[in-house]
Amino acid sequence: MRCLLVQSPHRDSFGYSMPPPGLLRLGGELERQGIEVELEDLAWCLAAGKLEGDLIEACAQHLAGRGTFSVVGFSVMGATLPAALAIAADLRALSPATRIILGGPGTTGIDRELLTRFPVLDAVVRGEGEVSLVALLRRWEEGADAAGVAGVTWRSAKEVVVREEETAPPIDLSQVAPYARHLLPALVEYKHLSGESEGLTPIDSGRGCVYDCSFCTIGRFWQRRSRPLPAAKLADEVQELRKLEGARQAYLCHDIFGAGRAEALAFCAEMSRRGPWPWECRARVDHLDPELLDAMAQAGCYRVLLGVESGAPAVRELCNKQLRANTDVLAMVRACIERSITPILSLILGLPGEGDAELEASLELCLRASLIGGANISLHLVNPQPGCSLAEEFGTGSRPIAGIAPDMALGAGESPRERELIARHPDLFSTWSLLPGDEGKMRYLAELAALLPPIMMHFPRTWALMLRDRGGGQADMFRAWRSTGGSFEEFVRARGTAVCLEALAWEEAIQRAAAASAPRSEETASHAIPRVLAEHLSLEHDLPTIADCLARGEEFELLPEPTRLCVQPSAKGARTSRVGAHVEDLLCSLDGASTLAQLEARNPGISTALEPLVQAGLVSFSSN
Ligand code: B12
Ligand code: SF4
Numbered sequence: 001m002r003c004l005l006v007q008s009p010h011r012d013s014f015g016y017s018m019p020p021p022g023l024l025r026l027g028g029e030l031e032r033q034g035i036e037v038e039l040e041d042l043a044w045c046l047a048a049g050k051l052e053g054d055l056i057e058a059c060a061q062h063l064a065g066r067g068t069f070s071v072v073g074f075s076v077m078g079a080t081l082p083a084a085l086a087i088a089a090d091l092r093a094l095s096p097a098t099r100i101i102l103g104g105p106g107t108t109g110i111d112r113e114l115l116t117r118f119p120v121l122d123a124v125v126r127g128e129g130e131v132s133l134v135a136l137l138r139r140w141e142e143g144a145d146a147a148g149v150a151g152v153t154w155r156s157a158k159e160v161v162v163r164e165e166e167t168a169p170p171i172d173l174s175q176v177a178p179y180a181r182h183l184l185p186a187l188v189e190y191k192h193l194s195g196e197s198e199g200l201t202p203i204d205s206g207r208g209c210v211y212d213c214s215f216c217t218i219g220r221f222w223q224r225r226s227r228p229l230p231a232a233k234l235a236d237e238v239q240e241l242r243k244l245e246g247a248r249q250a251y252l253c254h255d256i257f258g259a260g261r262a263e264a265l266a267f268c269a270e271m272s273r274r275g276p277w278p279w280e281c282r283a284r285v286d287h288l289d290p291e292l293l294d295a296m297a298q299a300g301c302y303r304v305l306l307g308v309e310s311g312a313p314a315v316r317e318l319c320n321k322q323l324r325a326n327t328d329v330l331a332m333v334r335a336c337i338e339r340s341i342t343p344i345l346s347l348i349l350g351l352p353g354e355g356d357a358e359l360e361a362s363l364e365l366c367l368r369a370s371l372i373g374g375a376n377i378s379l380h381l382v383n384p385q386p387g388c389s390l391a392e393e394f395g396t397g398s399r400p401i402a403g404i405a406p407d408m409a410l411g412a413g414e415s416p417r418e419r420e421l422i423a424r425h426p427d428l429f430s431t432w433s434l435l436p437g438d439e440g441k442m443r444y445l446a447e448l449a450a451l452l453p454p455i456m457m458h459f460p461r462t463w464a465l466m467l468r469d470r471g472g473g474q475a476d477m478f479r480a481w482r483s484t485g486g487s488f489e490e491f492v493r494a495r496g497t498a499v500c501l502e503a504l505a506w507e508e509a510i511q512r513a514a515a516a517s518a519p520r521s522e523e524t525a526s527h528a529i530p531r532v533l534a535e536h537l538s539l540e541h542d543l544p545t546i547a548d549c550l551a552r553g554e555e556f557e558l559l560p561e562p563t564r565l566c567v568q569p570s571a572k573g574a575r576t577s578r579v580g581a582h583v584e585d586l587l588c589s590l591d592g593a594s595t596l597a598q599l600e601a602r603n604p605g606i607s608t609a610l611e612p613l614v615q616a617g618l619v620s621f622s623s624n
Helices: 021-032 042-047 055-064 078-094 111-117 130-141 187-194 231-242 261-274 290-299 313-318 329-338 356-372 389-394 416-424 439-458 460-470 474-484 488-495 498-515 543-552 581-589 596-602 606-615
Strands: 002-007 036-041 071-075 099-103 123-125 152-155 161-163 200-203 249-252 279-283 301-309 342-349 376-381 529-532 535-539 563-570 573-578 619-622
Touching: 002 021, 002 042, 021 036, 021 071, 021 130, 036 042, 042 055, 042 187, 055 078, 055 416, 071 078, 071 130, 078 099, 078 416, 099 130, 111 123, 111 152, 111 161, 123 130, 130 152, 200 231, 231 249, 231 261, 261 290, 290 301, 290 329, 301 329, 313 356, 329 342, 329 356, 342 356, 342 439, 356 376, 356 439, 356 460, 356 474, 356 543, 376 439, 439 460, 439 474, 460 474, 460 488, 460 498, 460 543, 474 488, 488 498, 498 535, 498 543, 498 563, 498 573, 529 596, 535 581, 543 563, 563 581, 581 606, 596 606, 606 619
Parallel strands: 002 036, 002 071, 071 099, 099 123, 200 249, 249 279, 279 301, 301 342, 342 376
Antiparallel strands: 123 152, 152 161, 529 619, 535 563, 563 573
């Protein structure tokens, strides 16, 4: 029995920089069971330029070129399902005796329908793959059929689709197979290809979720069970990455880190004991608390993706998020930032129950988080993935809208054969659809989701002050800005009051400083030229104090208060400090051409006066 497991192709640059953990685990399990297995990552092949011409034909030819296999299994997400089915059809023509199966989250709830509509499929393995796949392959090896194999939906010799209702018992994650990394290109080749210098490497850190949010398939796919990898096992797997070329940070894939609090704390303790190493994770806000965050930060956690979904509790309730009633999202954002853990707040726009007031509540939450400083905002539209409750409820009425890229399928579904399938089976490929609703509103929400987060993250105070001046809501202000046809900065320059213009100047200086490299302080020799590393701003308002009030949501009066600021690059991006008139004068006296000796001759004592500025990183020396 020779088996090939395939990751289906997509062009998502984030995606092809990461070898898929599910396939690596399955490869390891089959090897451990003595089954001959090979792995192929078509997303990587595509990015590596190994697939030219028509995507589907090229993939099928590529797979056929690897030789003859008894079974080819495609791993699918909703996004890659059409490509997998089209490739499977071509592969069947090239290799008629090969059995073709599917597995992965893209099959959630549609296994029977897939087998009914696509005769090319022999079976779909539902949920966790290890036990069911091995059992299925053994049956086929013995010449038997799949009757009674738990977790499998299959086609009988009489062309009847049989759904084995029973699911295989979940495997003991302390005994899960090692990743068969040798069966895929080396990690460093992935990183080389994607050009990503960060070295983020996914780890199968746990499986499943007990919740059932309306837009998500994870809970259902994993039978509403959540299992973290045992702490020591997970720490071992992260430790292995330290030796793996190209790996610089671990991406813990379990969707709800902290669901098992004791296990999460034990993992952090284990990581701290072994010496922290950078990692990031995905979590629910109500599974985190200051003590756990402390432990996470000490263990090397630098980023956490938080699915908040909406700023309006009623909408969260309707989408069955079941966030604990007293959850304070902003307090958690602040707690993350205080520990140098970047929170990524993920919200969905256009969920059922979202009217103007609820949309405004979401934007308010995003703005307040941005004002705290250092949060990432990520806004999405709903693509009802097959198998989730929104697809069940609205599946038939949902449809793609030309010009709105599907959030859940970026870089997928673009080839003619995929497009044809998506058009023919909109219910199975609802990953490309949007919930039923007014098309104009959808376009507006899509624009909001794409354009507002960068503005909030780069210009939160300017945005907040413009809002205060104008009155009304953020959605209205967004419309007003977009109707000008220009950039946000142009909008502020044309319509902003003095304090808005000052905030814009400050935040633009922060952007420039963050883009510059951190300062190098060199030898203070008399022949060296002192250079100003910071931008200095003379403002009519005390913007840092105003910014603090905005971040805390406190009222303030806009009284004139002359303020001098310096904005300089720092290890964390940019730093703003208040300076006095004498510092500003000193900085102004540095022309960037005169040596220290020449400046001293013109202005005796300046060398000594500059020393604290050098120490503060506001001034540095260069030799020419
Ligand atoms: C790592 C990851 C990625 C990686 C690797 C993907 C991969 N193929 O493994 C990358 C970065 C490529 C990626 C990309 C995307 N992802 Co992603 N990703 C994940 C994440 C966080 C972990 C997956 C994982 O490794 N889990 C651990 C392993 C062990 O589980 P597994 O992969 O499911 O595999 C097991 C079973 O599914 C089964 N199995 C899997 N394949 C096969 C094949 C066969 C033949 C068999 C028998 C069994 C089998 O056995 C495995 C072992 O038990 C999941 C969330 C999650 N926790 O699952 C989201 C998730 C899979 N991603 C998702 C999405 C939407 C995307 C994107 C579409 C995002 C986007 N906006 O573009 C892109 C896809 C690219 C594209 N544009 O088309 C969704 C998919 C939803 C769905 N119903 O399809 C998920 C579930 C997140 C979510 N909460 O909704 N992703
Ligand atoms: S969104 Fe998160 S909490 Fe909700 S079902 Fe999916 S994984 Fe679980």
